[in-house]
Every structure is written in C-alpha cells, then in structure tokens.
Amino acid sequence: MAWFKITNLDAGTGDKQILSDFNLEIKPGEVHAIMGPNGTGKSTLTNVICGNPKYTVSKGNIEFKDKDILSLPPEERAGMGIFLGFQNPIDIPGVSVMTFLKYATNAQRAFKGLEPLDAPSLLKKVKLRAQALGISDAMLKRYLNVGFSGGEKKRIETLQMTMLEPDFAILDEMDSGLDIDALKVVAEGVNVLKSPERSFLLITHYDRLLTYIEPDVVHIMVAGKIVRSGDKSLAKELEEKGYAELINA
Amino acid sequence: MPEETLIIKAGSKQTVWEDAPISRRIIVESGAKLLHYRLQEMPLTQTNNSETIIEVQENAVYESFILQTGAEKSFLKTVVNLVGEKASAFIGGIYLAAGKQKLRLETEVYHKAENTISEQQVRGVAADNAEGEFVGLIDVAGGVKAIIGNQMHKALMLSETAGVKCVPELAIASEDVKCTHGSSIGMLDENQLFYLQSRGIPLSQARFILTSAFLAEILNTITEENCLQNFRQKVETWLFVNMK
Ligand SMILES: Nc1ncnc2c1ncn2[C@@H]1O[C@H](COP(=O)(O)OP(=O)(O)OP(=O)(O)O)[C@@H](O)[C@H]1O
Ligand SMILES: [Mg+2]
Numbered sequence: 001m002a003w004f005k006i007t008n009l010d011a012g013t014g015d016k017q018i019l020s021d022f023n024l025e026i027k028p029g030e031v032h033a034i035m036g037p038n039g040t041g042k043s044t045l046t047n048v049i050c051g052n053p054k055y056t057v058s059k060g061n062i063e064f065k066d067k068d069i070l071s072l073p074p075e076e077r078a079g080m081g082i083f084l085g086f087q088n089p090i091d092i093p094g095v096s097v098m099t100f101l102k103y104a105t106n107a108q109r110a111f112k113g114l115e116p117l118d119a120p121s122l123l124k125k126v127k128l129r130a131q132a133l134g135i136s137d138a139m140l141k142r143y144l145n146v147g148f149s150g151g152e153k154k155r156i157e158t159l160q161m162t163m164l165e166p167d168f169a170i171l172d173e174m175d176s177g178l179d180i181d182a183l184k185v186v187a188e189g190v191n192v193l194k195s196p197e198r199s200f201l202l203i204t205h206y207d208r209l210l211t212y213i214e215p216d217v218v219h220i221m222v223a224g225k226i227v228r229s230g231d232k233s234l235a236k237e238l239e240e241k242g243y244a245e246l247i248n249a
Numbered sequence: 250m251p252e253e254t255l256i257i258k259a260g261s262k263q264t265v266w267e268d269a270p271i272s273r274r275i276i277v278e279s280g281a282k283l284l285h286y287r288l289q290e291m292p293l294t295q296t297n298n299s300e301t302i303i304e305v306q307e308n309a310v311y312e313s314f315i316l317q318t319g320a321e322k323s324f325l326k327t328v329v330n331l332v333g334e335k336a337s338a339f340i341g342g343i344y345l346a347a348g349k350q351k352l353r354l355e356t357e358v359y360h361k362a363e364n365t366i367s368e369q370q371v372r373g374v375a376a377d378n379a380e381g382e383f384v385g386l387i388d389v390a391g392g393v394k395a396i397i398g399n400q401m402h403k404a405l406m407l408s409e410t411a412g413v414k415c416v417p418e419l420a421i422a423s424e425d426v427k428c429t430h431g432s433s434i435g436m437l438d439e440n441q442l443f444y445l446q447s448r449g450i451p452l453s454q455a456r457f458i459l460t461s462a463f464l465a466e467i468l469n470t471i472t473e474e475n476c477l478q479n480f481r482q483k484v485e486t487w488l489f490v491n492m493k
Binding site for chain 1: 439440441443444445446447448449450451452454455458459461462463464465466
C-alpha cells in the first residue's frame with residue numbers, strides 16, 4: 001500500500017471513457033504538477049479522486065493513506081484530508097462564504113472526533129486567513145461564489161484550503177483568471193501550507209505558476225494518461241516547444 | 250365569499266399576524282401600509298379552503314408573506330386588487346409539503362389603476378409523495394398605464410415521487426406594461442451537492458443545507474424582524490422533521 005497511488009485506472013462518464021490505464025504515485029511532502037491539452041481529462045481525474053458520482057471507474061484503484069478509497073463517499077475522502085480546489089467553483093445561493101466555511105470546518109473536525117469550533121475562534125481564524133488572501137469582510141458575507149469574478153472565486157477556493165489544512169490538496173487551474181498579484185498571493189497560500197506531511201497536485205496550463213510553487217515532478221497528460229514525467233524543467237521545455245513536438249520527441 | 254372585512258385606516262401602518270387562514274376582505278386605505286404575515290400549519294387531519302381579498306388604494310402598500318405547511322389538502326387563495334394610483338403589492342410565499350399532502354397556493358393580482366406595482370415571489374418544497382401547486386395571475390385592465398408586475402415561482406422536489414405544478418397566467422389588456430414571470434421546478438443540484446461533500450459535509454447534511462438555503466433566499470425578503478425569526482424557525486423545524 002502507499003500514501004497516494006493510482007493504479008491502472010479506467011474512468012469516464014456515461015459511455016465516454018476519459019481516463020485510460022492511468023497511473024500516478026505521490027509521496028508525502030511532494031508537489032506534483034500535471035499539464036496537458038484541453039479536454040485531456042485533467043479535471044475528470046480530480047473529480048474521480050474526490051468521488052464525484054458523475055464519473056464511474058471501470059478498472060483500477062486509488063489508495064490514500066494505505067486505504068482503498070474508491071468505495072468511500074466524497075465527504076469521507078475529504079475527511080481523510082483530500083481537498084479539491086475546483087477549476088469552476090460552484091455557486092451556492094443562500095449560503096454565505098462565512099457560513100459555508102463554518103459548515104466545512106466543523107464537518108472536517110467531526111471526522112477527527114473534534115467538537116465544532118466556537119464562533120469567535122472560527123471568526124478569528126477566517127479573518128486572519130482571508131486577510132492574507134486579500135479577501136474583504138464584505139465578500140465573506142456574500143452568497144458563496146454568486147456573482148464572484150473568476151479571480152475572486154479562486155481566492156475563495158484558496159481560503160477554503162487554508163482553513164481546512166488538507167493533507168493532500170489538488171488544485172485544478174488555481175492560476176487561471178488570476179492577475180499577477182493575485183497569483184503571487186494564492187501561491188503564497190500554498191507555500192505556507194507546504195510541509196513534509198502535506199502533498200500537492202497542481203493542474204495548470206502555464207509554467208508561471210510553477211515558478212512560484214516549485215514542483216518536484218511534472219507530468220504531461222494526453223488523451224487520458226500520463227505520457228511523460230520529469231522534473232520542473234519539463235514545464236519550461238513544454239512552454240518552448242508545445243505539446244506536439246514534446247510528445248513526438 | 251369572505252364576509253368579514255378588515256380596514257387599515259388611511260395613512261396608518263399596521264402589522265397583522267395570522268396563525269391560521271381566515272377568509273376575509275381587507276381594505277388598505279390610501280397612503281396606508283399593511284404588513285400581513287400568514288401561517289397555515291393546520292393539523293393533517295384537516296383540510297383548508299380559504300380566500301383573502303385585498304383592496305389596495307391610492308399610494309397604499311400591501312406587503313405579505315405566507316407560509317403554508319399544514320392540512321392534508323389546502324387551497325389558499327389571495328386576490329389583490331390594486332385600485333388606486335401608485336398602489337403596490339409584494340407577496341412572498343413558501344409552501345412545504347410532505348407525506349401525502351396536497352398544498353396549493355394561488356395568488357391573483359389585478360392592476361386596475363395606473364402606476365401600480367406588484368411582485369409575487371413563491372418557493373415550494375415537496376417531499377415524499379406530496380404535491381405542491383402554484384397558480385399565479387397578473388391581470389392588467391385595458392388602458393391602464395405604467396404597470397410593473399413580476400411573478401416568480403421556484404420549487405424543489407426532494408423525492409422522485411413528489412410532484413409540483415405551476416400554472417402561471419398573464420392577462421394583459423394594456424400596452425404600457427412591464428411584466429415578467431417564470432417558474433423553475435427541479436431536484437437538488439448534483440454539482441452543488443458534490444461541492445459540499447467535497448468539503449467533508451455528509452450528503453444528508455448537504456441536502457439539508459441546500460434546501461434551507463433555497464428557502465433562505467426568499468425568507469430574507471421579510472422586513473419585519475420578529476416575523477422573519479418566527480418563519481425561519483418554522484421552516485427549519487419542518488426541514489429537520491422531513492429531511493431525515
Ligand atoms: N460530465 C461530463 N459529461 C460529458 N462529457 C464530459 C463530462 N466531463 C468531462 N467530459 C469530457 O471529457 C473530456 C475531458 O474533460 P476534462 O474536463 O477532464 O478535461 P481537462 O483536461 O480538464 O480540460 P481543460 O484543460 O480544458 O480544463 C472532455 O472531452 C469533456 O468534454
Ligand atoms: Mg479542466
């Protein structure tokens with residue numbers, strides 16, 4: 001068994017197979033990045049890891065902390081410490097950001113056998129982390145993601161991650177839609193969380209993110225599987241050559 | 250036809266709270282404002298068939314919120330006549346149906362004078378084998394100018410066997426009118442459920458949170474604080490009982 005390992009995974013939605021014979025292993029403390037053309041299955045992979053019922057797995061398995069997680073519902077995977085920063089965060093009308101953070105924080109505490117965090121401590125924790133990410137009090141009172149700009153949504157995803165302090169954070173295009181300053185702020189949010197016990201899987205189209213958050217391994221994914229892996233220089237090489245040349249090389 | 254009549258005196262402001270449906274006429278005299286809060290939580294052994302007819306005079310405001318959760322079968326009808334210039338009506342409503350209940354909410358608004366405004370905002374939840382229904386009408390008389398009328402109905406079905414019907418109707422005989430109406434009926438959104446679950450929130454709690462949020466959006470339009478708290482609590486209680 002392994003800390004995090006995907007073995008020979010086939011997955012898709014409806015009749016459509018999207019991931020085929022997919023393999024990936026991540027060790028505690030590592031930062032991995034996946035790059036790949038649009039529609040190649042990167043977001044599908046993140047959804048399958050987190051247990052989105054829209055996707056079905058027809059072969060293979062996923063282990064996390066020495067446990068087969070494929071049979072677990074999404075909330076239990078989250079309870080084990082997996083976090084997904086969504087490429088397209090979902091609007092939740094009627095629930096403010098603050099209230100949502102309370103639900104999420106206390107749900108995860110329940111998995112650890114902890115009492116709900118009292119309101120003043122929660123508020124303090126949220127404010128501190130929100131401030132670091134340049135999120136205003138006014139935004140915390142708004143309905144989650146409703147009418148938020150692309151960049152604001154990504155900041156709120158990052159805020160959720162820094163609140164929940166997951167052991168394994170999967171960030172799907174955290175950098176898309178962010179201006180340069182916001183990118184630094186969000187990258188800083190990731191960097192402060194880095195530790196020998198915590199791993200990250202970053203999905204990105206741009207080398208820039210990886211200059212702020214240094215990956216240990218970069219994977220190139222095409223048509224539902226990883227076709228090349230290397231160190232961070234692979235991202236640079238990709239930026240220069242593009243997918244076609246790199247894959248045929 | 251209702252026989253009793255309640256008169257809100259010209260220029261006054263009144264809040265009226267009803268614990269049970271009453272069939273009656275209400276006249277909101279010129280320049281007056283009525284905040285009208287109505288509850289229908291009758292026991293399941295009973296049925297309800299009630300009708301309130303409201304006349305809103307010049308410059309008067311009728312603001313109302315209805316919460317309907319009771320009775321085995323209920324037919325709760327509200328008729329608003331905007332008879333004076335610059336009269337306005339806001340009707341908010343929630344129906345929550347469970348078990349084998351059949352709950353119908355009907356609102357009819359008649360714009361009979363110029364520069365009148367109306368708004369109907371209704372949300373419903375149907376669980377188990379229950380049936381919910383909203384029937385709404387905006388009627389604008391011929392030759393009456395500068396009218397604004399909006400109507401929106403949204404409903405959630407919490408089970409495959411629940412049912413919701415919406416019968417929206419516009420009867421407009423004038424040209425200088427801005428009217429909108431719409432209805433959406435569906436189940437809880439799967440993407441929203443997954444988003445909540447991905448944060449560690451168990452499915453049953455996620456369903457509860459989203460249903461509560463769906464209703465909170467319209468509850469939050471209630472302007473009278475005590476009534477708001479009261480309705481909120483009743484809605485939460487209903488959700489606790491019916492969303493195990
Ligand atoms: N729920 C779904 N229903 C139908 N098709 C889907 C669904 N989810 C993904 N797909 C399809 O699967 C393929 C992979 O999609 P996915 O979102 O995983 O790509 P991606 O690598 O994340 O792309 P991008 O870089 O554009 O974000 C696409 O062709 C997409 O249209
Ligand atoms: Mg994607």
